Amino acid sequence: MDEVLHGHSKAAQGPAGFKQNEYTKIHHVIGVISGKGGVGKSFVCGSLAVELARSGARVGILDADITGPSIPKMLGLAGERATAVNDILVPATTKGGIEVMSANLVLENETDPIVWRGPVIAGALRQFFEECAWGELDYLLVDMPPGTGDVPLTVFQSLPIEGVVVVSSPQDLVQMVVGKAFNMASMMSVPVLGLVENMAYVTCPHCGEKIWPYGPSHLAQTADEYGIDALGELPIDPALAAACDHGTLEDELPQGFLPKAVDAIVSTCEFDDAKASGAAE
Numbered sequence: 162m163d164e165v166l167h168g169h170s171k172a173a174q175g176p177a178g179f180k181q182n183e184y185t186k187i188h189h190v191i192g193v194i195s196g197k198g199g200v201g202k203s204f205v206c207g208s209l210a211v212e213l214a215r216s217g218a219r220v221g222i223l224d225a226d227i228t229g230p231s232i233p234k235m236l237g238l239a240g241e242r243a244t245a246v247n248d249i250l251v252p253a254t255t256k257g258g259i260e261v262m263s264a265n266l267v268l269e270n271e272t273d274p275i276v277w278r279g280p281v282i283a284g285a286l287r288q289f290f291e292e293c294a295w296g297e298l299d300y301l302l303v304d305m306p307p308g309t310g311d312v313p314l315t316v317f318q319s320l321p322i323e324g325v326v327v328v329s330s331p332q333d334l335v336q337m338v339v340g341k342a343f344n345m346a347s348m349m350s351v352p353v354l355g356l357v358e359n360m361a362y363v364t365c366p367h368c369g370e371k372i373w374p375y376g377p378s379h380l381a382q383t384a385d386e387y388g389i390d391a392l393g394e395l396p397i398d399p400a401l402a403a404a405c406d407h408g409t410l411e412d413e414l415p416q417g418f419l420p421k422a423v424d425a426i427v428s429t430c431e432f433d434d435a436k437a438s439g440a441a442e
């Protein structure tokens with residue numbers, strides 16, 4: 162029974178890992194996950210991509226949140242379509258150079274609901290990775306489906322994810338929803354790079370005072386409990402909510418918005434590169 166609930170290894174459990182094609186050279190795949198929906202996971206994923214791209218990295222986002230895709234809109238790609246050349250998909254590119262593949266970029270109509278069952282979703286994910294010409298990317302960020310169900314499990318099993326950033330709301334820190342995300346990553350043997358608390362506070366537009374509507378942050382305490390890094394608290398910022406709605410996040414995101422999370426990704430990937438080149442010598 163324990164084996165059924167907790168599994169053992171990727172190889173023992175699920176679909177074979179997706180492979181890169183001849184048009185793709187992705188150096189690092191990083192997931193952004195949350196224990197449940199609506200905590201701002203896509204917002205954090207988009208913000209990380211913007212910051213990495215601003216630093217000069219080649220960045221793509223695979224929007225694995227197939228039934229609730231929100232990446233294209235926040236990055237100004239609403240109404241855009243991915244193209245296809247000889248059955249190979251070509252991602253859409255934002256004006257800042259971030260490549261994006263998302264269900265919303267292949268639907269005839271963006272408001273069409275996606276009512277696909279698990280195996281169809283898994284097929285779409287495979288296409289987005291294996292049949293997509295990503296080119297050379299330093300980082301492919303994967304906006305994971307929320308929660309800990311069938312689809313996130315498929316993503317963990319199929320994509321070569323090197324590490325995940327966990328996004329949480331203030332309430333989730335208290336209600337231990339973070340534990341579900343953390344445990345899922347652990348079961349899949351994927352390192353957790355750290356925890357970001359989204360929507361933790363608001364800044365008074367008049368005096369600049371930080372107001373904590375949900376009480377003092379539990380970020381450090383929760384991160385400690387799981388032995389992972391606390392990657393910072395993010396504000397509720399109406400200007401950024403509007404930027405997501407208007408597709409201008411690339412322009413509006415303040416410089417250095419989530420520096421610890423960006424550093425965690427970059428340093429983990431550098432460490433993995435060093436390990437790989439050491440092993441090759």
Ligand SMILES: Nc1ncnc2c1ncn2[C@@H]1O[C@H](COP(=O)(O)OP(=O)(O)OP(=O)(O)O)[C@@H](O)[C@H]1O
Nearest residue numbers: 198199200201202203204229307396397398402405
């Ligand atoms: N810190 C923030 N400040 C202002 N608006 C935010 C913030 N975080 C998220 N939002 C807004 O909240 C909405 C939901 O965010 P988002 O789509 O990132 O959630 P999600 O966790 O990915 O949802 P789901 O997993 O259910 O798809 C978006 O419209 C986004 O613009």
